[in-house]
Amino acid sequence: MLSNVGAGTLTSSYSIAEYKKMIGASKPKRGSKRPKVKGEKVQSEGEVILATSLRALKIEFEQEFMFHPIRKWRADFHLKGKKILVEVEGGIWSNGRHTRGKGYIADLEKYNTATMMGYQVIRFSTEQVKSGKAIEQIEKMVGDLG
Template sequence: LKKERVVSDGEATFIQHLRAYGIEFKQEYQFNENRKWRADFHITGTKILIEVEGGIWSNGRHTRGKGYIADMEKYNSAQVLGYLVFRYSTEQVKSGKAIEEIRRLIG
């Protein structure tokens, strides 16, 4: 049985913001066909990937050595493939900063 991925509080809020502005997106977007890496969000029709980083204050996976290095490899790969990668904390999503930046980017 494949384990169902839990959507974080920040991701759930970002989904609401994207839908409120009619911005089309894909969740858990596999951007590199040679690796199983996925971005939290891909803005449809663009080369924009968005990561909502949880656990940045609680010593979560993304802030410990091994996870941090794996993330660098993942994000560098996305950039080599021509993607713009934007990373936001849950707080930045909830404050509206993330959606405002993305709205400005896509015009």
Template sequence: MMHFKDHKLTPEREFRFHDTRRWRFDFAFPERKLAVEVEGGTYTNGRHTRGSGYEKDLEKYNEAAKLGWKVLRFSTGMVSKGEAIKQVLEVIEG
């Protein structure tokens, strides 16, 4: 995400956060336990909005929460409009 570079942020991409499951975050700041997920296909009946894909996402995000992660979720539109980076910065800058 180019917005990270614009703000000199260097999250880890495809960060595996779970010891036994293959779950990964799109972007992660492990030292802060902050994850950023970009949910594609929200208007095209993509994986994240269909039944089984949605349930699998719920399982992943609930497990992340139990492990102490804060997960910010965004649509691609929110990323394009700059809403995502604004919220990420709000969390990082506290």
């Protein structure tokens, strides 16, 4: 569209929709920033940091440990030689699945079942992992158990 502006100058103006169409803009993509591959769990930032800390302290662990013989439940970490499962809870500030009704109830069932099977379940937020609080508590717990 052309418009006449002042001293005989012609300028063109476009609607926002026309402009976006011209430059090929699309709707912003929403969702996870981490790439997902079907059937493969992508580690969270907290899980990567905790795994690095456990290795540094030579605490043996297994990630994505399937602890139930029938259900497909997995714990983020199993400390080998101990019946300790460690969970790094993500999305606690962004209304993630761990804090919404259905996901929260499913987590309760999972953690309670693990406890009934003789596991100790300890849970940390990503912030606790980043601050060193999680590894500090794990180190104390493992040390206290011999």
